[in-house]
Amino acid sequence: MNSIGQGFWEAWRLIITFDPDLYEIIFLSLQVTVAAVIIASVIGLPFGAWLAVNRFRFRRYTIAVLNALMGLPPVVVGLFVYMTLSRAGPLGGFGLLFSPSAMIIAQVIIITPLIASISHQTIRDLWAEYHDLLISMHATRAQRIMALLWDGKRALLTATLAGFGRAIGEVGAIMIVGGNIEHATRVLTTAITLETSKGNFAFAMGLGLVLIMMAVLVNLLIHTVGKTERTGTW
Amino acid sequence: MVSILPLTLTATTAHMRGKKLAGPIDLTLDKGGLTIVIGPNGAGKTTLLRLMHGLQRCSGGAVKWAVPTPEAQQRQAFVFQSPIMMRRRVVDSLAFPLRLRGLDKAAARAKAETYAKRFGLGDLLESWAPMLSGGEKQKLSLARALIIGPELLFLDEPCANLDGRATREIETLLLTERDRGTRIVMSTHDMGQARRLAQDVIFMHKGLVHESNAADDFFASPQTPEAKAFINGDIVE
Secondary structure (H helix, E strand, O other): OHHHHHHHHHHHHHHHOOOHHHHHHHHHHHHHHHHHHHHHHHHHHHHHHHHHHOOOOOHHHHHHHHHHHOOOOHHHHHHHHHHHHOOOOOOHHHOOOOOHHHHHHHHHHHHHHHHHHHHHHHHHHHHHHHHHHHHHOOOOHHHHHHHHHHHOHHHHHHHHHHHHHHHHOOOHHHHHHHOOOOOOOOOHHHHHHHHHHOOOHHHHHHHHHHHHHHHHHHHHHHHHHHOOOOOOOO | OOOOOOEEEEEEEEEEOOEEEEEEEEEEEOOOOEEEEEOOOOOOHHHHHHHHHOOOOOOEEEEEOOOOHHHHHHOEEEEOOOOOOOOOEHHHHHHHHHHHOOOOHHHHHHHHHHHHHHOOOHHHOOOEHHHOOHHHHHHHHHHHHHOOOOOEEEEEOOOOOOOHHHHHHHHHHHHHHHHHOOEEEEEEOOHHHHHHHOOEEEEEEOOEEEEEEEHHHHHHOOOOHHHHHHHOOOOOO
16 A cells, blocks of 8 residues: 555656656657557558458458457567567568567557457448448449548547557557666556566656556547547448 | 430349349430439339449349440539438538549539539538538539539439428429430439439339330320329328
8 A cells, every 4th residue: 555655656657757768768668659650550451451351251250360360469469579580580681679669669569460350350340331322333442441440540540549458558568678778668558567676666666657647648639639529420 | 525325235134142123224324404304112123223324233134324324423423312422621521523534623612612602502512421411411412413513413312301491492402414415313212302303214013114105105104004103192002
């Protein structure tokens, strides 16, 4: 209980004193997560829409696999990315291991199925509603997907935010591929793990509260910018 | 420009999951005028319209236009019984079919504003389409269909869920469009509406075209007992 109370104070102290280490960690956390969410959205949203609009032979299995991939164990993804980017791996030559880029790659692999799966479900419902209209207007496949993504954009924010939520709180994969190197690859979650292992619970709790506040703030910001939950807005 | 009509259906049938929806249908749709497709519920009116428009694949026979089918499909539009409202503002909904055809944003918006005013939606340009009333939604559907300047317009019971006033507004707009030269094919089970609008009548029953005739002749002397019963307001089974 004492640690929790101390954690609150520690969080406040770190924030209001503009602790450089804390802000460096926050900045890197946001940088890695936002980059991963953008890349995963660019891949996942159109893929989800494509999957909703198109009929092909193994569609049902593809959806089942996609849904299963939502539960990808991060440590396994981390291990896979580690082996791929390590010197002996196929992409070892790029020297990306223990860099923010490696962390972004791991997070993209983890959250793309999540974003694609949620967007597929969202677009599938909208496609059922729009199907006759878009067919009647002879919209091309690309035009259909664009129209569905555009009109479903507010619902698709949920998919993106789910991806953000998973990525910002992720620790297993980025610990493996990033290495938790101070001033290089240390982010909030890996820092919390480190401080906890050192027995520095108050500081770890402080970082945890900052992490929660950051997640809430980003969600609020996106909902405000996206004008969701307003009467008469679709 | 060469007309897409006449449209010829030859022994056309439609099935869904092994169940026959309509057919075999032999029918020719010529240029000009307003044709009403009538018949009891489940007669195949919607299926016939969807077959002609290409929304329903024919399982047998043929649907043949005077020009190649892709070209014919670009020059026709469809208005659905339940208006499909895109999650956009009225002006953007109207501009959508024009944008699909490659018109730039400013030109599409300008034309959308003109059509909105013509269809009594001028004050609702910035309203969200799904928030409109039933009558406004159907007017928007009609304007959205006509904004591309189709030669042929299909309407599937467009007034089925509307009150008398909204129905009258839609009918007035349709008659104006007919006078402008748009070929209209519309289904309804409202005999009053059929009498008010029809120049030609197609009477359907159990998936078959029982009668296709000029409206005056059809109402004066129906050729089949089913058509006669339907006109008299009897239950047709």
